[in-house]
Amino acid sequence: xxxxxxxxxxxxxxxxxxxxxxxxxxxxxxxxxxxxxxxxxxxxxxxxxxxxxxxxxxxxxxxxxxxxxxxxxxxxxxxxxxxxxxxxxxxxxxxxxxxxxxxxxxxxxxxxxxxxxxxxxxxxxxxxxxxxxxxxxxxxxxxxxxxxxxxxxxxxxxxxxxxxxxxxxxxxxxxxxxxxxxxxxxxxxxxxxxxxxxxxxxxxxxxx
Numbered sequence: 001x002x003x004x005x006x007x008x009x010x011x012x013x014x015x016x017x018x019x020x021x022x023x024x025x026x027x028x029x030x031x032x033x034x035x036x037x038x039x040x041x042x043x044x045x046x047x048x049x050x051x052x053x054x055x056x057x058x059x060x061x062x063x064x065x066x067x068x069x070x071x072x073x074x075x076x077x078x079x080x081x082x083x084x085x086x087x088x089x090x091x092x093x094x095x096x097x098x099x100x101x102x103x104x105x106x107x108x109x110x111x112x113x114x115x116x117x118x119x120x121x122x123x124x125x126x127x128x129x130x131x132x133x134x135x136x137x138x139x140x141x142x143x144x145x146x147x148x149x150x151x152x153x154x155x156x157x158x159x160x161x162x163x164x165x166x167x168x169x170x171x172x173x174x175x176x177x178x179x180x181x182x183x184x185x186x187x188x189x190x191x192x193x194x195x196x197x198x199x200x201x202x203x204x205x206x207x208x
Contacts, residue, residue, distance in 0.1 A: 037103050075089065080092060098167075
């Protein structure tokens with residue numbers, strides 16, 4: 001057997017598996033892309049216009065695709081806002097409403113707005129509160145009070161992983177945490193990186 005010819009045949013087979021139109025994957029090891037859904041929403045007068053994009057990354061990633069019209073759009077409270085057509089949210093009340101986008105088996109991260117009847121919706125930021133002791137061990141069961149400079153005061157309790165959170169406006173935020181056996185803790189909300197739509201507050205719980 002001519003080993004040189006065998007090697008050429010194997011290389012040709014790999015090339016076909018990588019680029020052949022009938023091949024289920026372009027990777028010789030059978031690895032495919034990671035597929036996910038993103039959504040963006042912007043206020044337009046008293047309404048909100050949203051766009052959903054199907055994206056791929058990693059091995060054999062293909063181009064992004066606008067799937068706004070095929071996405072199922074819903075809100076957390078239809079008495080405050082509803083989608084009249086895919087991607088077009090109409091506000092009807094006053095309060096905080098979350099936007100959900102689902103395309104097939106893909107779900108985008110929720111987006112929240114403060115809406116007022118007849119006013120311009122305002123995008124909200126996701127606040128993550130982490131409670132930990134001085135050694136960095138997470139502390140569950142901390143009663144958290146979130147006080148923004150603008151917007152409503154909120155409360156939550158940290159989970160088994162020392163986390164709780166909520167939605168806040170883009171404004172200075174003061175967070176207080178209390179739990180029996182610990183001194184009260186305070187922290188200010190901050191952006192973990194520039195232009196972030198996330199705010200974080202780190203509570204350091206010290207024993208009494």
